[in-house]
Amino acid sequence: MDTILTQLRAAAEPTRLRLLALCARGALCVSDMCDVLGQSQPRLSRHLKLLVEAGLLERIPEGANAYFQLPRGNALLGDILARLPENDPLLAQDRRQAARIAAERARAASDAFVRDGADWDEMRALDLPAAAMEQAMLAALPAHVGRVLDIGTGTGRLLELLAERADSALGVDASREMLALARARLAERGLAARAHVRQADMYRLPFADASFEVVAMQMVLHYAEDPAAAIQEAARVLTPGGQLLLVDLAAHERTELMARHAHRWPGFTDGQLDGWLNAGGCAMRRVERIPGPLFVGLWLAERQAAATTTSEPAFAL
CATH class of the missing domain: 3.40.50.150 (Vaccinia Virus protein VP39)
Structure with a gap:
């Protein structure tokens, strides 16, 4: 009961529900969330800390930054997210902003490869x-x-191919630019909830x-x-x-x-x-x-x- 009550209390706040809804569509870093929600980093960091401590989000370090994603197998979290109205204006606005940011990140990553002369394909x-x-x-x-x-994992193509066959699919890469491209690919194809990427050696x-x-x-x-x-x-x-x-x-x-x-x-x-x-x-x-x-x-x-x-x-x- 204690765990259930802790998670319900953590989720029972508008900003934290918006954060959970965003992360259900793919991993995001704090700066991305600030851009989407229009709130300060210290304020969002407090919300994220509560969600992580309650077990509703996972924090994945990546260099000097960190990405936040939904944990696997949390049935209560799945029930909460399923009850969020898809046509809610605020949540729809968040989704549009997140899609714009993901596209910008992917374009910047691709430009970096072209500029630096690396043939990533x-x-x-x-x-x-x-x-x-x-x-x-x-x-x-x-x-x-x-x-x-x-x-x-590179641009995440194999994750895309195996996502439907897998209980969970995780890709690792040492390149942050590659991870940005992979996240964009998975988000564009609606696979970000079942396939994730993270930086690793x-x-x-x-x-x-x-x-x-x-x-x-x-x-x-x-x-x-x-x-x-x-x-x-x-x-x-x-x-x-x-x-x-x-x-x-x-x-x-x-x-x-x-x-x-x-x-x-x-x-x-x-x-x-x-x-x-x-x-x-x-x-x-x-x-x-x-x-x-x-x-x-x-x-x-x-x-x-x-x-x-x-x-x-x-x-x-």
């Missing part, structure tokens, strides 16, 4: 078969994927062991200084029997890509990845090649009940 830059890659990833995973983590994921049923890394490892360590950390947060999906460049001899696109690795062989997966307690279950100007590899592995390291490969290559 690598699939297009390398002329990779994006549609075939997406089809292969969807075919490799089950119809229901449970809790999903997308490491190096792939070598030190801020999650407990066995937190996810599926972990994906798409076009990430060829940039990694230490792919083996990244795979081991991804395996750590997988449940026993969970699936680790790796999609990346197969080994190639296009050495000019190393300098032009800042690649650290010229793709990967099946043997390399099998050894790293085995060291992380995973067994290879599926290997595919997706043809194109550069061959793309898809490697699907399963987390074993206990990590074991053997002298023999876990997958017959």
Whole structure:
């Protein structure tokens, strides 16, 4: 009863209801909320503190800033939000303001990539078969994927593809600009309530062991200084029997890509990845090649009940 009463008291205030309604459509930072509601940061910070303490919002640090989002699985919060009238003029005005701000943030992030000369759409830059890659990833995973983590989520495309199959979908990326683009994508497609993103280091994921049923890394490892360590950390947060999906460049001899696109690795062989997966307690279950100007590899592995390291490969290559 104490928890229910605390949450009801926290929600029973106009500004805090508006904040909850906004965050139901996607994560927002304090400065965004100030712009939408037209209130001062100290005032909104007090409201946010109460909502976080009551368990109605989660605070996700991101550099010097922090984003606020709805926690998963709070039935009382779902009931409260369901009772808010969709046609309320004030809530409708808040939604319009939030959409405008999200569009501005996404445009600024895109402009920053163009200005700084970073080619963030690598699939297009390398002329990779994006549609075939997406089809292969969807075919490799089950119809229901449970809790999903997308490491190096970029613009959030994989979250968009898996949102309908997942109980929850979370993407992490080190780039704040990428996260801004991902948030805008998810909001535009009405997925912000079921798919979230946050800033994180792939070598030190801020999650407990066995937190996810599926972990994906798409076009990430060829940039990694230490792919083996990244795979081991991804395996750590997988449940026993969970699936680790790796999609990346197969080994190639296009050495000019190393300098032009800042690649650290010229793709990967099946043997390399099998050894790293085995060291992380995973067994290879599926290997595919997706043809194109550069061959793309898809490697699907399963987390074993206990990590074991053997002298023999876990997958017959």
